[in-house]
Amino acid sequence: MKILVTELMWEDGMEELRQKGYTVDYDMELSRKREELLELVPGYDALIVRNETRVDPELLDAAKNTRVIGRLGVGLDNIDLKACKERDIPVIPARNANATSVAEYVMAAMLDASRPLSAADADVRRGNWDRKFFTGLELNNRTLGLIGMGEIANRVARRANVFGMNVIGYDPFVAPFDNVVQESGVRPVETLDELLSESDFVSIHVPLTNSTRYLLNRENFPLMKPHAYVINSARGGIIHEEDLIEAVQLKQIAGAYLDVLEKEPVQKDSLLTKVDSIRLSPHIAGLTVEAQSRTAMLIAQEIDRVLNGGKSICAVV
Incomplete structure (x- = not known):
C-alpha cells in the first residue's frame, strides 16, 4: 500500500511505515503545489498532512482510494471533517504528542x-x-x-x-x-x-x-x-x-x-x-525534535492500525 506525505514529517515515522512494508512518497512542499497534489492523490491509500494542506471536498473527491488521513499535529481547521465523515475517511491527529x-x-x-x-x-x-x-x-x-x-x-x-x-x-x-x-x-x-x-x-x-x-x-x-x-x-x-x-x-x-x-x-x-x-515566531511552538519524533511515530502507528482494519484511538471522525 502507498502513503503520501505532503508536509514536513520526521524520518523515523516514515521509516516505521517503510519497515512495515508501505511505500512512502514524501514531498514536504506538496501542500503548496495544489494541481500536482490533485493529480497524485488518487494513487494513495493514506494521506499524511500538517496544517497547510487543504483537505476539502475537491481533494477528497480526487483521493478515490484514500482510506485514512493522518494529521501531524492537533489543529484541524484545514480539514473538512464533515466531508471526511461523509466519505467514511477517519482523520487521525497526533493527540497530545506535542x-x-x-x-x-x-x-x-x-x-x-x-x-x-x-x-x-x-x-x-x-x-x-x-x-x-x-x-x-x-x-x-x-x-x-x-x-x-x-x-x-x-x-x-x-x-x-x-x-x-x-x-x-x-x-x-x-x-x-x-x-x-x-x-x-x-x-x-x-x-x-x-x-x-x-x-x-x-x-x-x-x-x-x-x-x-x-x-x-x-x-x-x-x-x-x-x-x-x-x-x-x-x-x-x-x-x-x-x-x-x-x-x-x-x-x-x-x-x-x-x-x-x-x-x-x-x-x-x-x-x-x-x-x-x-x-x-514561525509556527514552532510544537516543533521540537522530541515532539516531532513522537508526532511522526504516533501517526505512523495509527495509520498502520487503520490500514490493517483496526480503529485508531486518536481518530476524530
Whole structure:
C-alpha cells in the first residue's frame, strides 16, 4: 500500500511505515503545489498532512482510494471533517504528542517578556552596560490566564505552578472536577472578561472555530492590564491582528508573542513586523525534535492500525 506525505514529517515515522512494508512518497512542499497534489492523490491509500494542506471536498473527491488521513499535529481547521465523515475517511491527529513542547514555548515566552536576555546581550555587544533598563520582573506571584483548559493548558499550568504563578482559566466546557482544575491548581473564572482583567499573561489554548474567531479584539483588549502580554500558540485568527496592533500602540497592553498568524507565512508588508513588542515566531511552538519524533511515530502507528482494519484511538471522525 502507498502513503503520501505532503508536509514536513520526521524520518523515523516514515521509516516505521517503510519497515512495515508501505511505500512512502514524501514531498514536504506538496501542500503548496495544489494541481500536482490533485493529480497524485488518487494513487494513495493514506494521506499524511500538517496544517497547510487543504483537505476539502475537491481533494477528497480526487483521493478515490484514500482510506485514512493522518494529521501531524492537533489543529484541524484545514480539514473538512464533515466531508471526511461523509466519505467514511477517519482523520487521525497526533493527540497530545506535542503538548509538552507547546507548554514549554509558553513558559519561554513569559520568561522572555520578564527577562529579555537576548535584547540585553545585543545591547551589551553594542558597548552598553544599562543595568537599570534591563531590570526585569519575576514570574512569581504573577497571574497567568489560560483561555481553554485542555491538555496543553494543563501542562502549562503545572509548569507555571513551579514558578509560583497564580493560574486562572476560562473554559465553558470544563467541569469543576475535571483534571485540569483538580490536579493543576487552576482557578476557573466565569467569564473571559474576568480572565482578561486579572491576568498578567494571557495564553490561548482553543481551536479556531466560528465562536473563537477574533475572540480577542478591540472590545476586550482595554480590559487587560497595561503591562500584560498575550501569547498565542494555538491558531491565527483567534486574535484580531489589527486590533492587537492598535492595543499595543495605545499602550492598552504591553505586547504579544504570536507563534501563529491569520495568514502564514507572514506577509512582507504585515504591520505586525513593525511593532517591536509583538514578537513573532514561525509556527514552532510544537516543533521540537522530541515532539516531532513522537508526532511522526504516533501517526505512523495509527495509520498502520487503520490500514490493517483496526480503529485508531486518536481518530476524530
